[in-house]
Amino acid sequence: MKIKCVAIDDEPLALELLTKFIQQTAFLDLVGKFSNAIEALGFINQNEVQLVFMDIQMPDLSGMELARILDGKKNSDKTRIIFCTAYHQFAIEGYKVDALDYLLKPYSYEDFLNAATKAYQYFDRILNQESTKPALESSTQPEYIFLKVEYQLVKVMLRDITHVEAYKDYVKVHLKSKPNPVLSLTSMKNMEELLPSDKFMRVHRSFIVALDHIDSVTKNVIQIGNQQIAVGDNYKDQFLEFLSRWIS
Incomplete structure:
Protein backbone atom coordinates (compact mmCIF):
# COMPACT_ATOMS: atom_id res chain seq x y z
CA MET A 1 0.00 0.00 0.00
CA GLU A 130 -13.70 -1.51 3.71
CA SER A 131 -12.60 -4.95 2.61
CA THR A 132 -15.13 -7.76 2.28
CA LYS A 133 -12.56 -10.38 3.28
CA PRO A 134 -12.62 -10.89 7.07
CA ALA A 135 -9.75 -13.35 6.97
CA LEU A 136 -7.50 -10.81 5.30
CA GLU A 137 -8.51 -8.18 7.85
CA SER A 138 -7.58 -10.32 10.83
CA SER A 139 -4.25 -11.34 9.33
CA THR A 140 -3.11 -7.75 8.73
CA GLN A 141 -4.42 -6.21 11.92
CA PRO A 142 -1.63 -4.57 13.97
CA GLU A 143 -0.89 -5.82 17.49
CA TYR A 144 0.16 -2.42 18.85
CA ILE A 145 -0.24 1.32 18.49
CA PHE A 146 2.05 4.28 19.12
CA LEU A 147 0.85 7.00 21.49
CA LYS A 148 2.16 10.54 21.71
CA VAL A 149 3.33 10.93 25.32
CA GLU A 150 4.95 14.31 25.97
CA TYR A 151 7.60 14.54 23.22
CA GLN A 152 8.01 10.86 22.44
CA LEU A 153 6.06 8.03 20.84
CA VAL A 154 5.32 5.14 23.19
CA LYS A 155 4.51 1.67 21.87
CA VAL A 156 1.43 0.13 23.53
CA MET A 157 0.25 -3.43 22.90
CA LEU A 158 -3.47 -3.60 22.08
CA ARG A 159 -4.01 -6.63 24.31
CA ASP A 160 -2.73 -4.60 27.29
CA ILE A 161 -5.35 -1.83 26.95
CA THR A 162 -8.39 -2.26 29.22
CA HIS A 163 -10.14 1.03 28.50
CA VAL A 164 -9.58 4.60 27.31
CA GLU A 165 -10.88 7.63 29.20
CA ALA A 166 -11.26 11.23 28.02
CA TYR A 167 -9.36 13.79 30.08
CA LYS A 168 -9.58 17.44 28.90
CA ASP A 169 -7.43 17.70 25.73
CA TYR A 170 -5.83 14.33 26.50
CA VAL A 171 -6.87 10.71 26.88
CA LYS A 172 -5.97 8.30 29.67
CA VAL A 173 -5.10 4.86 28.30
CA HIS A 174 -5.52 2.32 31.11
CA LEU A 175 -3.29 -0.74 30.88
CA LYS A 176 -3.56 -4.12 32.55
CA SER A 177 0.20 -4.24 33.12
CA LYS A 178 0.57 -0.83 34.83
CA PRO A 179 -1.12 0.74 37.86
CA ASN A 180 -1.22 4.22 36.32
CA PRO A 181 -2.70 5.14 32.92
CA VAL A 182 -0.69 6.52 30.01
CA LEU A 183 -1.60 10.16 29.34
CA SER A 184 -1.58 10.97 25.62
CA LEU A 185 -2.27 14.25 23.83
CA THR A 186 -4.91 13.11 21.35
CA SER A 187 -8.70 13.00 20.99
CA MET A 188 -11.26 10.28 21.67
CA LYS A 189 -12.23 10.43 18.00
CA ASN A 190 -8.66 9.70 16.98
CA MET A 191 -8.41 6.82 19.49
CA GLU A 192 -11.68 5.37 18.21
CA GLU A 193 -10.23 5.39 14.68
CA LEU A 194 -6.88 4.02 15.83
CA LEU A 195 -8.23 1.03 17.78
CA PRO A 196 -9.64 -1.99 15.86
CA SER A 197 -13.45 -2.00 15.98
CA ASP A 198 -13.70 -5.75 16.57
CA LYS A 199 -11.74 -5.44 19.83
CA PHE A 200 -12.77 -2.02 21.16
CA MET A 201 -16.09 -0.18 21.43
CA ARG A 202 -16.99 3.34 22.39
CA VAL A 203 -19.70 3.08 25.04
CA HIS A 204 -19.77 6.66 26.30
CA ARG A 205 -18.65 10.09 25.20
CA SER A 206 -15.74 9.72 27.63
CA PHE A 207 -14.98 5.97 27.43
CA ILE A 208 -13.80 3.31 24.99
CA VAL A 209 -13.63 -0.24 26.38
CA ALA A 210 -11.66 -3.31 25.37
CA LEU A 211 -14.32 -5.96 24.84
CA ASP A 212 -12.02 -8.79 25.96
CA HIS A 213 -11.45 -7.09 29.32
CA ILE A 214 -15.12 -6.69 30.31
CA ASP A 215 -15.67 -8.65 33.55
CA SER A 216 -19.42 -8.14 33.93
CA VAL A 217 -22.39 -6.05 32.83
CA THR A 218 -25.20 -4.94 35.17
CA LYS A 219 -28.04 -3.08 33.44
CA ASN A 220 -26.14 -0.30 31.66
CA VAL A 221 -22.95 -0.44 33.72
CA ILE A 222 -19.77 -2.21 32.57
CA GLN A 223 -17.30 -3.57 35.12
CA ILE A 224 -13.61 -3.74 34.15
CA GLY A 225 -11.52 -4.62 37.18
CA ASN A 226 -12.37 -2.00 39.81
CA GLN A 227 -13.66 0.48 37.22
CA GLN A 228 -17.40 0.91 36.62
CA ILE A 229 -18.32 2.53 33.29
CA ALA A 230 -21.84 3.66 32.43
CA VAL A 231 -23.05 3.06 28.86
CA GLY A 232 -24.15 6.40 27.38
CA ASP A 233 -27.60 6.81 25.85
CA ASN A 234 -26.17 7.35 22.36
CA TYR A 235 -24.22 4.08 22.54
CA LYS A 236 -26.75 1.71 24.15
CA ASP A 237 -28.14 0.20 20.94
CA GLN A 238 -24.70 -0.70 19.63
CA PHE A 239 -23.63 -2.19 22.97
CA LEU A 240 -26.85 -4.18 23.39
CA GLU A 241 -26.38 -5.58 19.89
CA PHE A 242 -22.91 -6.73 20.90
CA LEU A 243 -24.26 -8.33 24.09
CA SER A 244 -27.05 -10.14 22.23
CA ARG A 245 -24.49 -12.14 20.29
CA TRP A 246 -23.08 -13.57 23.53
CA ILE A 247 -26.20 -14.12 25.61
CA SER A 248 -27.52 -17.68 25.37
Missing part, protein backbone atom coordinates in the same frame (compact mmCIF):
# COMPACT_ATOMS: atom_id res chain seq x y z
CA LYS A 2 1.25 3.47 -0.96
CA ILE A 3 -0.07 6.60 0.74
CA LYS A 4 -0.54 9.62 -1.54
CA CYS A 5 0.81 12.66 0.28
CA VAL A 6 1.78 16.31 -0.16
CA ALA A 7 4.36 18.48 1.59
CA ILE A 8 3.64 22.12 2.49
CA ASP A 9 6.17 24.54 4.01
CA ASP A 10 7.00 28.16 3.16
CA GLU A 11 10.64 27.69 4.20
CA PRO A 12 12.64 26.27 1.22
CA LEU A 13 15.13 24.30 3.32
CA ALA A 14 12.40 22.80 5.49
CA LEU A 15 10.38 21.85 2.40
CA GLU A 16 13.46 20.29 0.82
CA LEU A 17 14.14 18.16 3.93
CA LEU A 18 10.50 17.12 4.24
CA THR A 19 10.44 16.16 0.55
CA LYS A 20 13.63 14.12 0.98
CA PHE A 21 12.22 12.20 3.95
CA ILE A 22 8.99 11.42 2.09
CA GLN A 23 10.82 10.22 -1.01
CA GLN A 24 13.05 7.84 0.97
CA THR A 25 10.06 6.24 2.73
CA ALA A 26 8.90 3.29 0.67
CA PHE A 27 5.19 3.40 1.56
CA LEU A 28 4.78 7.15 0.84
CA ASP A 29 4.00 8.54 -2.61
CA LEU A 30 4.76 12.27 -2.94
CA VAL A 31 2.17 13.71 -5.36
CA GLY A 32 2.84 17.39 -4.71
CA LYS A 33 4.95 19.90 -2.77
CA PHE A 34 3.97 23.49 -2.07
CA SER A 35 5.33 26.61 -0.38
CA ASN A 36 1.84 28.11 -0.22
CA ALA A 37 -1.15 26.58 1.60
CA ILE A 38 -3.69 28.17 -0.77
CA GLU A 39 -2.09 26.48 -3.79
CA ALA A 40 -1.99 23.22 -1.83
CA LEU A 41 -5.69 23.48 -1.00
CA GLY A 42 -6.54 23.90 -4.69
CA PHE A 43 -4.50 20.78 -5.52
CA ILE A 44 -6.07 18.75 -2.70
CA ASN A 45 -9.57 19.70 -3.88
CA GLN A 46 -8.80 18.40 -7.37
CA ASN A 47 -6.71 15.31 -6.59
CA GLU A 48 -6.66 12.30 -4.28
CA VAL A 49 -4.50 13.19 -1.29
CA GLN A 50 -4.52 10.96 1.77
CA LEU A 51 -1.85 12.55 3.93
CA VAL A 52 -0.66 16.15 4.36
CA PHE A 53 2.68 17.01 5.97
CA MET A 54 2.68 20.74 6.67
CA ASP A 55 4.02 23.65 8.66
CA ILE A 56 1.62 25.71 10.78
CA GLN A 57 2.88 29.29 10.49
CA MET A 58 2.58 30.26 6.82
CA PRO A 59 1.49 33.50 5.10
CA ASP A 60 -2.00 34.03 3.60
CA LEU A 61 -3.42 30.74 4.91
CA SER A 62 -1.90 29.07 7.96
CA GLY A 63 -1.54 25.34 8.38
CA MET A 64 -4.07 25.38 11.21
CA GLU A 65 -6.62 27.20 9.02
CA LEU A 66 -6.06 24.70 6.21
CA ALA A 67 -6.49 21.85 8.71
CA ARG A 68 -9.86 23.24 9.83
CA ILE A 69 -11.00 23.47 6.21
CA LEU A 70 -10.00 19.86 5.55
CA ASP A 71 -11.53 18.68 8.83
CA GLY A 72 -14.88 20.20 7.78
CA LYS A 73 -15.02 18.29 4.51
CA LYS A 74 -17.20 15.19 4.15
CA ASN A 75 -14.16 13.08 3.32
CA SER A 76 -12.08 14.38 6.24
CA ASP A 77 -11.37 10.79 7.31
CA LYS A 78 -9.72 10.23 3.91
CA THR A 79 -7.27 13.16 4.24
CA ARG A 80 -5.23 13.26 7.44
CA ILE A 81 -2.61 15.72 8.68
CA ILE A 82 0.81 15.55 10.28
CA PHE A 83 2.07 18.94 11.44
CA CYS A 84 5.77 19.83 11.12
CA THR A 85 6.54 23.00 13.07
CA ALA A 86 9.08 24.69 15.33
CA TYR A 87 6.45 25.84 17.81
CA HIS A 88 5.37 23.34 20.48
CA GLN A 89 2.59 25.66 21.76
CA PHE A 90 0.45 24.65 18.79
CA ALA A 91 0.33 20.98 19.87
CA ILE A 92 -3.06 21.14 21.60
CA GLU A 93 -4.61 23.04 18.67
CA GLY A 94 -3.20 20.39 16.34
CA TYR A 95 -4.95 17.59 18.15
CA LYS A 96 -8.21 19.55 18.27
CA VAL A 97 -8.35 19.24 14.47
CA ASP A 98 -7.52 15.52 14.81
CA ALA A 99 -4.02 15.71 13.41
CA LEU A 100 -2.45 12.26 13.26
CA ASP A 101 0.81 13.50 14.72
CA TYR A 102 2.94 16.54 15.50
CA LEU A 103 6.61 16.74 14.50
CA LEU A 104 8.64 19.38 16.33
CA LYS A 105 11.46 20.94 14.29
CA PRO A 106 14.24 20.08 14.03
CA TYR A 107 13.14 16.46 13.69
CA SER A 108 15.20 13.46 12.61
CA TYR A 109 14.27 10.87 10.01
CA GLU A 110 13.51 8.46 12.86
CA ASP A 111 10.96 10.96 14.24
CA PHE A 112 9.49 11.37 10.77
CA LEU A 113 9.31 7.62 10.19
CA ASN A 114 7.47 7.05 13.48
CA ALA A 115 4.83 9.59 12.46
CA ALA A 116 4.59 8.17 8.94
CA THR A 117 4.21 4.64 10.35
CA LYS A 118 1.28 5.83 12.45
CA ALA A 119 -0.33 7.12 9.25
CA TYR A 120 0.35 3.79 7.53
CA GLN A 121 -1.35 1.89 10.36
CA TYR A 122 -4.35 4.24 10.16
CA PHE A 123 -4.87 3.86 6.39
CA ASP A 124 -4.19 0.13 6.54
CA ARG A 125 -6.97 -0.21 9.10
CA ILE A 126 -9.36 1.89 6.97
CA LEU A 127 -8.57 -0.30 3.97
CA ASN A 128 -9.23 -3.46 5.97
CA GLN A 129 -12.54 -2.13 7.28
